Amino acid sequence: MPASHPALHLFVTDFATTDLCDDNAMLLEDGRLAVLPPVFRHFGKRERFAGRVVTLKVFEDNALVRAVLETPGEGQVLVVDGGASLRRALVGGQLALLAQDNGWAGIVVDGCVRDTVEIDSCDIGIRALAAHPRRSAKKGAGERNVRVQIAGVPVVPGDWLYADADGILVAQQRLA
Template identity: 70%
Template sequence: MSFATTDLCDDHPELLEDGRLLVLPPVFKHWGQHRRFCGPITTLRVFEDNALVRATLEAPGHGHVLVIDGGGSLRRALVGGQLGLLAQNNGWAGIVIDGCVRDTDELNACAVGIRALAAIPQRSARQGVGERNGRISVAGVAVSPDDWCYADADGILIARQKLA
């Protein structure tokens, strides 16, 4: 996994121009041990409810990146330490959350990359409400299942295909 988001942008100006390569706004903070991660995307849309997040992370990740449209909520955490461990142990490359995390010390001990808007101590509801593998919006950027996510210290890119 040798890439830099800056190089991907420089090497693919035509993809940036026609919208096949998108840059997420610089609003995400980093947790977890992996600052750099990439993979095909699995999507979730949930709002202040992480039951589907848990169910998804309990399954093998096969190097995918879980991208969660949490509606930008800053009121409840969608991922905490237990889910960070599930992501690590089940082979997920990373998690990008348009929402919050908690248990940040535990998340920082996990061998996975995690990006989210903020940390907050309040846990989410667990009703199982949401949608898996649909087109979502993260920080105003459209994301579809099987798009590719590339994340490093400079930012997060969403590509419509795997980039060389």
């Protein structure tokens, strides 16, 4: 990413999820910090990303995903509850490029992506259940900024998400 990118300073990259778990055992115990199950695959150039959460709840329709990614990301992470559908992709190469260009730190999709070669050329971190070639519907159905469940873990707008090679964490507060 060019040094002139306005959101560059907002990207949190100096962490390890293993250390965050070790250093925040009490938060894990009382539920203020949760670990997503290890069912997500990594896509995009950015293996490690973190940021404040914006949520979407959609099912096999990505019109709202595009609408959100068209806005300034300011280092945030878009968490998409796609109902764990393995029948259509919710994010493809165009949306990954849009997310990169608009300063999103990453995207977590409880569903599928497509155009993985294009996604892997973008400076964005994406986690999804799988790749699928079929595109989504474009009707605009869904909800934004609502509490969602991602692989059984509740995620609320404003939570903090941390992702690296070892896993994905969701915290109710920013972790040191």
